[in-house]
Amino acid sequence: MSADVKHAQKDVSQNRQKEMIAKHFTRLSKARENGEKVGYTFVPGNLTELLGVFDILPVYPEINALQSAMRQKSAGYIREAERLGHNEDVCTYVKCDIGMMTQGNIGPTGEKLPPPDLLLLSYTGCFTFMKWFELLRQEYGCEIAMLHVPYVPGQMPTSEMRQYVKGQLKDEVIPKMEKVSGKKFDPDALLARLKLSARAENDLVWVLESAKKRPSPIDAYFGSVYYVGPIFTGFRGTEDAVSYYKELRAEVEDRMSRGEGPVTPDGTLAKEKYRLVVEGPPNWTNFRDFWRIFYDEGAVFVASTYTKVGGLYDTGFRHDQEKDPLLALADYCIGCYTNLSLPQRVDLLEKYVREYEADGVVFNSIKSCNSFSAGQLVMLRELEKRTGIPGAFIESDLVDPRYYSQANIKNRIESYLQMLSARKAGGHVAQPASLKLPVVAGGH
Amino acid sequence: MMTAEEIVAHCERLYADTALGTVHDWKSRHPGRPAFGHLPVYAPREVVHAAGGLPVALAGAGEHVDIVKGDACFQSYICHIPRSTVELGLTGDLDVLDGMLFPSTCDVIRNLSGIWQLLFPKKPVRFIDLPQNFAKRLGGDFYQHDLKELIDLVVANGGKQPTDEDLARSIRLYNDNRNAISALYDLRTEQPQLVASDECFLVVKAGAVLDVAEHTQLVHDFIAQAKTRKKKKEDRIRVVMIGAFCEQPPIGLLRSLDRSGCYVVDDDLNLGMRWLEKDVEPGKNPLEAFADAYLTQSTWASTKYEADDLRAPKLLALVKRRKADGVVFAAPSFCDPALLDQPVLQKILSVSGVPHIAFKYAENTGQFQGIREQAGTFSDSIKLWGAA
Numbered sequence: 001m002s003a004d005v006k007h008a009q010k011d012v013s014q015n016r017q018k019e020m021i022a023k024h025f026t027r028l029s030k031a032r033e034n035g036e037k038v039g040y041t042f043v044p045g046n047l048t049e050l051l052g053v054f055d056i057l058p059v060y061p062e063i064n065a066l067q068s069a070m071r072q073k074s075a076g077y078i079r080e081a082e083r084l085g086h087n088e089d090v091c092t093y094v095k096c097d098i099g100m101m102t103q104g105n106i107g108p109t110g111e112k113l114p115p116p117d118l119l120l121l122s123y124t125g126c127f128t129f130m131k132w133f134e135l136l137r138q139e140y141g142c143e144i145a146m147l148h149v150p151y152v153p154g155q156m157p158t159s160e161m162r163q164y165v166k167g168q169l170k171d172e173v174i175p176k177m178e179k180v181s182g183k184k185f186d187p188d189a190l191l192a193r194l195k196l197s198a199r200a201e202n203d204l205v206w207v208l209e210s211a212k213k214r215p216s217p218i219d220a221y222f223g224s225v226y227y228v229g230p231i232f233t234g235f236r237g238t239e240d241a242v243s244y245y246k247e248l249r250a251e252v253e254d255r256m257s258r259g260e261g262p263v264t265p266d267g268t269l270a271k272e273k274y275r276l277v278v279e280g281p282p283n284w285t286n287f288r289d290f291w292r293i294f295y296d297e298g299a300v301f302v303a304s305t306y307t308k309v310g311g312l313y314d315t316g317f318r319h320d321q322e323k324d325p326l327l328a329l330a331d332y333c334i335g336c337y338t339n340l341s342l343p344q345r346v347d348l349l350e351k352y353v354r355e356y357e358a359d360g361v362v363f364n365s366i367k368s369c370n371s372f373s374a375g376q377l378v379m380l381r382e383l384e385k386r387t388g389i390p391g392a393f394i395e396s397d398l399v400d401p402r403y404y405s406q407a408n409i410k411n412r413i414e415s416y417l418q419m420l421s422a423r424k425a426g427g428h429v430a431q432p433a434s435l436k437l438p439v440v441a442g443g444h
Numbered sequence: 445m446m447t448a449e450e451i452v453a454h455c456e457r458l459y460a461d462t463a464l465g466t467v468h469d470w471k472s473r474h475p476g477r478p479a480f481g482h483l484p485v486y487a488p489r490e491v492v493h494a495a496g497g498l499p500v501a502l503a504g505a506g507e508h509v510d511i512v513k514g515d516a517c518f519q520s521y522i523c524h525i526p527r528s529t530v531e532l533g534l535t536g537d538l539d540v541l542d543g544m545l546f547p548s549t550c551d552v553i554r555n556l557s558g559i560w561q562l563l564f565p566k567k568p569v570r571f572i573d574l575p576q577n578f579a580k581r582l583g584g585d586f587y588q589h590d591l592k593e594l595i596d597l598v599v600a601n602g603g604k605q606p607t608d609e610d611l612a613r614s615i616r617l618y619n620d621n622r623n624a625i626s627a628l629y630d631l632r633t634e635q636p637q638l639v640a641s642d643e644c645f646l647v648v649k650a651g652a653v654l655d656v657a658e659h660t661q662l663v664h665d666f667i668a669q670a671k672t673r674k675k676k677k678e679d680r681i682r683v684v685m686i687g688a689f690c691e692q693p694p695i696g697l698l699r700s701l702d703r704s705g706c707y708v709v710d711d712d713l714n715l716g717m718r719w720l721e722k723d724v725e726p727g728k729n730p731l732e733a734f735a736d737a738y739l740t741q742s743t744w745a746s747t748k749y750e751a752d753d754l755r756a757p758k759l760l761a762l763v764k765r766r767k768a769d770g771v772v773f774a775a776p777s778f779c780d781p782a783l784l785d786q787p788v789l790q791k792i793l794s795v796s797g798v799p800h801i802a803f804k805y806a807e808n809t810g811q812f813q814g815i816r817e818q819a820g821t822f823s824d825s826i827k828l829w830g831a832a
Contacts, residue, residue, distance in 0.1 A: 085786065085791075086784075087784075089777060089779075089804075090783050090784050091784075094784070126551065127550045127551045128551070128780055128784065130749055131781065134753065135784070135787075135788065137753060146577065146749055148576035148577045148749070150573045153558075153570070153571035164583075164585070167585075168577055168582055171579070171581075171582065172577070172579070172582070341557070341561065341571075342558025342561065343562060345558075346562070365519055367519075370522065370552050370555070371551040371554075373519060374556070375517075375555040375556070375558055375562075377516065377518065377519070378517050378563065379562070382562050395519060
């Protein structure tokens with residue numbers, strides 16, 4: 001069935017978050033006439049609460065890119081960027097954004113996005129972010145604030161890392177925000193926002209962990225990209241986000257009480273046959289077709305790493321844990337998923353496999369994203385070794401349709417699920433935690 | 445003294461020796477002392493040296509090794525250097541190294557540090573998070589702490605706790621080394637017919653595995669011998685080659701450029717060995733001075749955040765200083781730092797009337813005909829019409 005033939009079914013929360021985001025884009029489109037300042041920034045390591053304290057409206061170029069892809073506009077934008085000399089080898093988020101900018105900077109809702117007053121470069125977990133904003137700086141010539149977030153090569157961030165990030169926030173990022181906004185920094189206002197963040201985070205974690213139930217009431221990958229939308233973007237630290245996640249939790253509780261599975265574009269999943277964990281972002285150009293490959297077979301994603309790129313809350317972090325709000329932001333930035341070492345990422349995947357009682361693991365390797373993809377084959381083998389569960393490895397791209405092949409992915413996933421089915425019939429399960437191989441040493 | 449040709453042949457043998465025989469020799473001469481490998485682009489070699497270690501600059505396996513195991517670790521759209529590095533690791537060629545250092549070059553090199561942790565859990569691995577903040581009390585303090593931890597790692601693996609005098613001595617030895625390399629590059633600018641592209645590359649590359657003082661002497665010897673050559677300047681264009689700062693091109697590619705009518709008068713090959721643009725004055729606190737030098741004296745590079753965005757003006761200044769006719773962008777396939785920078789640099793060159801061409805390579809590229817034709821056409825067009 002083609003994605004265009006039948007209108008996708010959505011749960012209430014999906015429509016609510018769509019409304020929230022649409023409202024935000026409308027506000028952005030009127031920012032200039034309303035005298036509001038605009039900051040472009042990235043999802044991983046975003047400082048939304050801090051921007052909020054200065055009344056700077058956030059724009060997330062990678063969200064614009066994925067929205068463009070879902071609306072089938074990314075191919076044209078990428079072509080335009082390549083025509084301008086951007087290489088076919090590099091990140092398609094970047095090229096999609098550059099292409100969108102050169103063709104009028106029309107945002108996902110069809111409204112024109114304002115140019116930035118500030119480029120807030122949160123250099124967290126992705127080298128390309130730095131190059132991306134260096135390119136945008138050429139175009140906009142506005143203030144740029146760089147926040148270098150150290151990578152975590154060992155098991156825990158060091159106090160020097162935390163102080164380094166805090167120091168940059170205090171001495172460089174905040175003064176830039178003060179300059180752009182004309183407002184003085186108010187730490188109490190930041191603390192108040194962080195408390196609101198934590199309330200929303202509590203409910204988000206509850207929702208994500210609801211997938212431990214059988215059947216899972218949510219799809220923790222395709223469905224959850226909608227769930228994390230508000231908290232990954234401009235709404236963290238707002239009453240809007242708190243009420244959204246409260247409603248979302250009630251919606252999922254309701255579904256759980258009825259023993260229902262997740263809502264897919266073709267309706268509620270009738271029977272959960274496979275529980276899967278997934279590593280890597282989804283493809284956005286063929287999002288619904290990609291999802292259908294799985295739900296047609298009764299496969300549900302019960303945990304994903306992609307939904308942790310904007311914050312890793314299910315391992316305990318909350319924005320209100322630290323008395324010092326700048327240290328809280330530092331901890332948040334340092335702890336985002338792609339800022340973790342590969343052994344830590346394998347540890348997390350292993351934990352998901354065990355705690356969510358997964359039958360299998362799928363790696364969606366993204367051509368555009370070295371931060372995620374480089375090393376995934378080694379991660380997969382390590383995970384297979386530790387859990388005894390075979391993994392599937394597929395390749396696609398974020399927003400470039402040239403690198404998405406429905407037939408190839410469908411063939412591979414169907415074969416994989418057949419293999420899992422045979423294993424389940426044979427009584428294979430993940431090895432218990434006691435048989436876990438020792439965590440590798442190294443790093444700090 | 446060896447002739448220039450003999451020195452180059454010696455350097456080529458070192459370059460081709462992926463089993464690191466020179467490092468084995470060094471370790472047998474210095475029992476118990478550690479050798480630490482590091483990936484491109486820049487690593488603080490002085491600190492490893494001061495702590496009694498041998499820093500070994502790895503840059504893949506070039507064209508010398510068939511990749512079998514390494515390809516199984518990476519998707520087709522990842523550059524070549526991590527494949528060959530893993531191949532060398534899995535086949536035992538890197539066993540002589542007591543640890544591995546991975547500087548914050550890009551996401552691939554960063555993740556390679558994690559791959560190393562997973563594949564070689566018994567080998568010490570350290571990620572060198574070079575600061576992208578260049579304020580002394582922020583990036584400087586952070587980097588100094590990183591350097592101290594690096595010293596601890598070397599000490600824990602057979603090195604010794606360096607005194608300030610040790611650090612100052614190592615800093616000065618590396619100052620000498622960079623000055624020698626700089627003299628070689630200056631000779632090439634002044635009399636490019638005396639130093640072929642591959643020769644310059646190989647002579648500098650030898651420093652990847654040699655003790656620093658030995659390498660400095662080798663560079664001086666080569667310069668002295670090259671100056672005795674009786675070669676006439678040919679009718680070639682002068683080009684600056686950039687983009688090859690991490691995965692190094694095959695020697696054949698450099699030779700092809702020369703044969704296509706180009707004198708390469710500057711490049712960013714082996715960039716890590718020329719990273720600091722001025723001498724470091726050790727002063728009373730050598731570690732602090734060394735960390736400060738990174739903040740204030742680093743060369744411009746695609747891997748480094750440029751707060752003031754001086755890359756394009758610096759490239760133009762280099763073109764002018766080297767009296768270059770054009771720029772060759774030679775980047776490894778899938779190299780994000782080089783390829784993401786290219787459009788900006790190309791734009792400014794076009795605006796400034798500096799001709800340029802671009803091509804991609806992999807360290808094991810075997811066919812150069814296309815590149816030779818492209819560079820030959822570029823050369824002809826400049827010679828005939830003064831612009832490409």
